[in-house]
Amino acid sequence: MIRLLLDLDGVLVRDKALNPFPDTSDFLNFLRRKGVPFKVVSNNSTKPPREMIESLKGKGIFLEEEKFVSPLSILPHYLRRNGIYRLFVIGTPNLKSYLEGGGFQVVENHAVQAVIIGQDRNLDFNKIKTATSAVFLSNAKILPVNLSRIVKDDDGLYFPGAGAIARMLVHACNYKEDVPNLGKPSEEFINYAIEDMPGEETYLVSDDIYTDLVGAKNLGIKTIFMTTGKYRKEELSKANFCPDFIFESLKDLRDFLETLPR
Structure with a gap:
């Protein structure tokens, strides 16, 4: 079968x-x-x-x-298994609320254990700066919810996926650890x-x-x-x-x- x-x-x-x-x-x-x-x-x-x-x-x-x-079915299990509870999240308010409801602390500064990367249509310079600082200064883990390179929008045009944003941070911060794929x-x-x-x-x-x-x-x-x-x-x-x-x-x-x- x-x-x-x-x-x-x-x-x-x-x-x-x-x-x-x-x-x-x-x-x-x-x-x-x-x-x-x-x-x-x-x-x-x-x-x-x-x-x-x-x-x-x-x-x-x-x-x-x-x-x-x-990936959101798997993400909370992965975070608990690795003892990661303090997060900076690039993503929707729904994603942040979901993680907070699961017992995780979502903050808006760089003093975190991990940067969670999901789809964020309001991604801006300050979010990128905070995420970069979290990895570079706080040794935060880079955790994209998936490794999608490119996503097709409803108008037929394309934008970078979570994996592409993660790779940008890897390159910027000379990040040496493996980036997991939860998707x-x-x-x-x-x-x-x-x-x-x-x-x-x-x-x-x-x-x-x-x-x-x-x-x-x-x-x-x-x-x-x-x-x-x-x-x-x-x-x-x-x-x-x-x-x-x-x-x-x-x-x-x-x-x-x-x-x-x-």
């Missing part, structure tokens, strides 16, 4: 407003009817998992909470996602060649590239990457799954 990890952005929803593709609900219902184990995975750092579930529900996508995994498709993320899932073979379905599919293939996971998101098929040759399968719609993916043995 196979199990599916379905990327949210670019596979099930078309934009940051979480507007679903026309065939998203039918596809998820098909998986339920056929008993195909699946989880929806996302590198979204703007909302905690429970709020994401509610936002998706408002768009007509109904998911049980245990069916959704994001997909890191080993920590994948193991967390499939921990309670039946099935022998994992398929990651994603529109992101560089962040998701290359990393997944390195872990021995089957890769399915969807052309419905931020990269066109022509990008594969630029990336020198060959996924296991390529589909142009969820209907095509459904037709493929119908051919697989249960």
